[in-house]
Amino acid sequence: MTTDEDIVIRVRGLKNMFGEQVVHEGLDLDVRRGEILGVVGGSGTGKSVLMRSVIGLQTPAAGEISVFGESTLDREETEAVEIRKRWGVLFQGGALFSTLTVGENVQVPLREFYPRLSETLLEQIATYKVVMTGLPADAAPKYPAELSGGMRKRAGLARALALDPDLLFLDEPTAGLDPIGAAAFDDLTRSLQRTLGLTVFLITHDLDSLYAICDRVAVLADKKVIAVGTIDELLALDHPWIQEYFKGPRGRAAVASAGSADARRTQGA
């Protein structure tokens, strides 16, 4: 049974609109503690807007959002800061500051939330986070433009982990990576999630990621979350978009690839 303490993000009756365009209406969602929740939906269904609403970058027209049991809407700034410290965000494309080195990028949230840390400690923490994401320590003094796409994603992840968050938001982290790089990033996400006990909100179009690392998947369509569950539970529903998405050619390829990855793991075990 899921209790209130098990729910890290609770969204109820969310409505978002831009001018006349209604993106969400009556959207409900629960994200459970310690899970990787995949968020899928066609382009423009409002996955990023949902994430931005939860992290306070988008003020909804209506609805309630709570994170760690605290409402995130209409809060005093000091209270909002305390909640914001508990999450990290990897935005679409990494969103690194191009004029700062990787290490300096990781230091940005540290400087914002802990302005009294010494320069030495800032550097040490940043290097530690960089290494934690599988990058060599000598990536820290490099600029984002000097890194490959996959390395930049890892650098973005290092920055998202800067404050030792309990909750991680990842917006299409494997977009633009080749299949091997994407699988490696999935493995890294899973391993960090397990080691650090993270709850992960993962927006993705990548069916391989859904099969490989997501505990449950939420499907956005018709301005709301139309279904949430394991992939098997979703497949039991006869919604046309869900059937087409998971059982279309790309879905079938992802099942085959998940099967062979499992077999490789079993043989390697």
Ligand SMILES: Nc1ncnc2c1ncn2[C@@H]1O[C@H](COP(=O)(O)OP(=O)(O)OP(=O)(O)O)[C@@H](O)[C@H]1O
């Ligand atoms: N700041 C904004 N101003 C106006 N419209 C916006 C804004 N942000 C998002 N939208 C609109 O809201 C809708 C949902 O956008 P969103 O980026 O959340 O979609 P998405 O599901 O993440 O799409 P994709 O999978 O293509 O990234 C789109 O129609 C988009 O044009």
